[in-house]
Amino acid sequence: MPVALAKAAYLDATLPIADRVVDLLGRMTLEEKAAQMACVWNEKVDKLLGPDGGFSPERAAEHFGHGEGLGQVGRPGDAHGGASPAEFAKLTNDIQRYFLENSRLGIPVLFHDECLHGLVARDATSFAQPIGLAAAFNPELVRRVYEITARESRACGVHQALAPVVDVARDPRWGRVEETFGEDPHLVAELGVAAVRGFQGDREVGAADRVICTLKHFAAHGQPESGNNCAPVSVSERHLRETFLHPFERAIREGGAMSVMASYNEIDGVPSHASRWLLQTVLREEWDFDGTVVSDYYAIRELWDRPDLYGHHVAANREEAAALAIRAGVNIELPEPDCYTVVADLVRDGAVAEAEIDELVGKLLAHKFQLGLFENPYVEPEHAKTVVGCEEHAAVALESARQVITLLKNDGGVLPLDTGKVRTVAVIGPNAHRTVLGGYSGVPKEFVTVFDGLRAAFGAEAEVLYAEGCQITIGGGWFEDEVVPSNAEEDRRLIAEAVELAKRADLVVLVVGGNEQTSREAWMANHLGDRTDLDMVGRQDELVDALHGVGKPIVSLLFNGRPLAVNNLAEKSAALLECWYLGQAAGTAVADVLLGRHNPGGKLPITIPRSVGHLPAYYNHRPSARRGYLFDEVTPLYPFGYGLSYTTFELGALTLDDESIAVGESTQLRVTVTNTGQRAGAQVVQLYIRDLVSSVTRPVRELKGFQRVELEPNQSQEVVFPITADRLAFWNLDKQFVVEPGDFELFVGFDCGASQSQRLSVLPSLSN
Structure with a gap:
């Protein structure tokens, strides 16, 4: 840089940035x-x-x-x-x-x-x-x-x-x-x-x-x-x-x-x-x-x-x-x-x-x-x-993975696993022993697969076996442009091997879903990732059917980048968990959840539909949007906000600080949540609001607040939701963001189907 510029105003860090910008722009060609x-x-x-x-x-x-x-x-x-x-x-x-x-x-x-x-x-x-x-x-x-x-x-x-x-x-x-x-x-x-x-x-x-x-x-x-x-x-x-x-x-x-x-x-x-x-x-x-x-x-x-x-x-x-x-x-x-x-x-x-x-x-x-x-x-x-990929950051990656895992089904309390009764575990599936990070991923120092995570967690207490079961696509990498379907003959050979392995086990942990090719950004005509159906790709359902025929309990894990219509998997699994992509600590987090070292508390951030024909499936639809289908349910397979726990929770009565407020005013909704089970756990208390009569149609309910609460057994905590104007307002007939006077229904629960409710009346502003 020329010496003449050494005293230029734009190089003076004590000056306001706006002044430095003006000075520099004035010097530029x-x-x-x-x-x-x-x-x-x-x-x-x-x-x-x-x-x-x-x-x-x-x-x-x-x-x-x-x-x-x-x-x-x-x-x-x-x-x-x-x-x-x-x-x-x-x-x-x-x-x-x-x-x-x-x-x-x-x-x-x-x-x-x-x-x-x-x-x-x-x-x-x-x-x-x-x-x-x-x-x-x-x-x-x-x-x-x-x-x-x-x-x-x-x-x-x-x-x-x-x-x-x-x-x-x-x-x-x-x-x-x-x-x-x-x-x-x-x-x-x-x-x-x-x-x-x-x-x-x-x-x-x-x-x-x-x-x-x-x-x-x-x-x-x-x-x-x-x-x-x-x-x-x-x-x-x-x-x-x-x-x-x-x-x-x-x-x-x-x-x-x-x-x-x-x-x-x-x-x-x-x-x-x-x-x-x-x-x-x-x-x-x-x-x-x-x-x-x-x-x-x-x-x-x-x-x-x-x-x-x-x-x-x-x-x-x-x-x-x-x-x-x-x-x-x-x-x-x-x-x-x-x-x-x-x-x-x-x-x-x-x-x-x-x-x-x-x-x-x-x-x-x-x-x-x-x-x-x-x-x-x-x-x-x-x-x-020193800092990139350090142990401190790895610990947060593990904790975040634990919090992500969402329990969707747990028939008969098959989870958490009783290590005293489970002596042999068959870990099966195309995602059981491969790196699954999803798109826009770096290369972490290590990735723990589900198989490796369970083998380390059980140690000498149980024998942990592995079989691929089938493939989803050949290769399956995000950067591999061409998507090559798996080979039917090879898949059926792998399924037969998996069945024989399952016969030797007390329990099957089945790891299926999608891969980085079946759900990804479609950036060119030769690099696609959008789909016309939501079924699991390839012969994964054949694998499900074959393993179900063995008669051993199946604990299924989904690794995927989008919701999948897994009706068959849900029906034939004793337990089902949605994992999405868990990051570098995937296998360790899964093992912690399956063995009860961590109580799952994840909730679905997106609806899981029954089929592609049920789209759109998002929960906050207009009143006329879900009237029903001939020969099928109109409900989702699993709704937004849903997720189970190894413990149980109860909500107390809802109370409003004010049951009637004027436009522009605020109040608070209070509810006490109690862990009524035998394990510590997390619950997400969710607030939904519906405007009962409005100048334009409004969704049947909308999420307007949530709080994740960690509770020990028999512990209670009050959750307070502010009911402010921005939570009641909407874009009215004249496309103005306003609160319209009238009645609102406030719903609180553990998913979007929350049934406990309290009515709030909003009166015209006194200034009007």
């Missing part, structure tokens, strides 16, 4: 501004790295020797098969040093990475998938998970996490359900706020253990037409606001989220990346959002046309696509230079005003100042080696 709106990801292999995966000054000089700088580098740790934490940190340091020393103004680069359930990197701690974390109904746990993820990310030099996903998942055919916190907007919002606070603290991103988080995907990505990823979303503005925008608004207003990723899909014919109403009117003007909007990968190009995939065709070329995204307010194009390479030309041609570019770039620069990158641009590789 149009090309330097455009460079801040660019990122490299896969291209870094050729433009920044050498053959050994390390930084190459020669290649950097070849591609970035003009001195204009670069805005971001994407996913730095994924080059050449994944760097160790120390190598990861050294690489980000080397790249950062080059741009600080070789760009005209010394503007640092920002590194972003995927952090869905842990940093996607080698040795990083891998937690349960978000759909699993949601089953814990525990915002404090979620905050802790993402606090650790932020710490490990920042130690490696990452500044921005492309997480959390606060999409509301309304169609389980969609392959990205595993990335979400489920089907309910209140639950998603509560956990979304917790995740933001874990990543950012109180926007303390200048600290050495915090990162900027990025809310995904804005908006309505979770209800794509036909369950196809990126498909149009056909919902009204009212539905959009009350279901899909709600978690984003709360994560921004309450959590202080600093970045948002626009979604691939279109709403009412307008792709999100071109929607001024969505990204300007709602996000910035209504919600006062002052952060950055990043594009989803290649999505600006899709406004025009993306070869071999699709195009929205609201732009005729790269220039028009860029102009649409700029006017909508997309600050930076991810992941590679493409449409925004024409930014400077658009300004020179008068298609875009330079003031528009200044507005977008200014917010990108503000983030770099907030992160403290001008003062503290580097990290310590030795620290990264």
